[in-house]
Amino acid sequence: MLDRPPKLVWGNQDHLWPMSPTALRASATPRLERLALSKRNFQTGRKICRPEFSYSCGRTSVIWEVSPLAMTTESTERVKVLALPKQAPPEYLGDRPENEFSCSIWTVADGAKRCPSRERSDYLARPKTPHRDYTGNKEVETLVPRSAQRGMATSRVEDLARPKSRPAGPFFDPGHPEQSIWKVNGKARSASATQRLLELSKPKGLADGWVNNREVMWPVSRSARRNQPTERLGQLSVPIIRATMDHVQFDPDAFLVKETAKKARCSQRTEELAQPLTR
Numbered sequence: 001m002l003d004r005p006p007k008l009v010w011g012n013q014d015h016l017w018p019m020s021p022t023a024l025r026a027s028a029t030p031r032l033e034r035l036a037l038s039k040r041n042f043q044t045g046r047k048i049c050r051p052e053f054s055y056s057c058g059r060t061s062v063i064w065e066v067s068p069l070a071m072t073t074e075s076t077e078r079v080k081v082l083a084l085p086k087q088a089p090p091e092y093l094g095d096r097p098e099n100e101f102s103c104s105i106w107t108v109a110d111g112a113k114r115c116p117s118r119e120r121s122d123y124l125a126r127p128k129t130p131h132r133d134y135t136g137n138k139e140v141e142t143l144v145p146r147s148a149q150r151g152m153a154t155s156r157v158e159d160l161a162r163p164k165s166r167p168a169g170p171f172f173d174p175g176h177p178e179q180s181i182w183k184v185n186g187k188a189r190s191a192s193a194t195q196r197l198l199e200l201s202k203p204k205g206l207a208d209g210w211v212n213n214r215e216v217m218w219p220v221s222r223s224a225r226r227n228q229p230t231e232r233l234g235q236l237s238v239p240i241i242r243a244t245m246d247h248v249q250f251d252p253d254a255f256l257v258k259e260t261a262k263k264a265r266c267s268q269r270t271e272e273l274a275q276p277l278t279r
Contacts, residue, residue: 028036075083117125153161193201229237266274
């Protein structure tokens with residue numbers, strides 16, 4: 001069973017596990033001493049401890065050193081031509097200032113500015129008028145006039161405002177099964193139906209030629225049960241007797257040769273076909 005490690009304090013140089021005195025006094029092997037050597041620095045001369053930005057691209061520092069002769073030389077005429085920036089074409093128009101976008105795209109002539117407008121132009125310049133039946137948006141809050149606020153309800157309105165009185169309970173008393181739910185007036189119970197109501201109350205009749213569904217099982221008549229079958233029906237009712245599967249798959253008399261076959265003589269053609277091929 002492993003021992004529980006001691007409590008650690010991060011940030012110090014103490015060991016995770018306590019070192020034994022024998023391990024502290026032990027000497028390293030030649031292999032460990034060789035592996036503990038630092039990596040050799042192969043940079044020599046001026047390249048020792050070069051800064052990291054010397055290898056970067058896109059900065060002011062050069063990737064490699066330029067010789068003094070290259071710094072003092074003059075560029076050729078071709079290099080000067082290639083170093084010139086690209087010129088804009090003659091048809092190029094410079095960008096307009098931002099305040100020009102708020103005015104007209106092209107300049108308007110002074111004569112057009114002083115020209116009076118036509119009657120047709122004034123008619124087309126008028127804003128569109130709303131429809132004659134147009135009504136503005138209704139206010140969300142409806143203002144009740146003071147006359148309506150001081151008005152008194154009539155007796156009819158108060159009568160309609162009273163709640164309907166119902167007996168206690170959400171259901172009606174069903175009473176007797178033959179009794180109607182609603183109370184029927186005595187005159188209605190003693191009234192007789194008219195000829196039209198009697199005609200409408202008749203159930204719908206069946207169509208002419210309608211036949212009821214045939215029963216799934218129908219009884220057999222006595223004459224059919226006392227009838228005797230004919231001789232032909234008796235022959236047809238006899239079941240077919242077939243051989244068993246043992247005799248069908250294995251016939252013991254399959255390899256027996258008949259006596260007539262033993263005494264038979266083959267034909268001339270059979271003898272010719274029975275001769276072996278000479279190769």
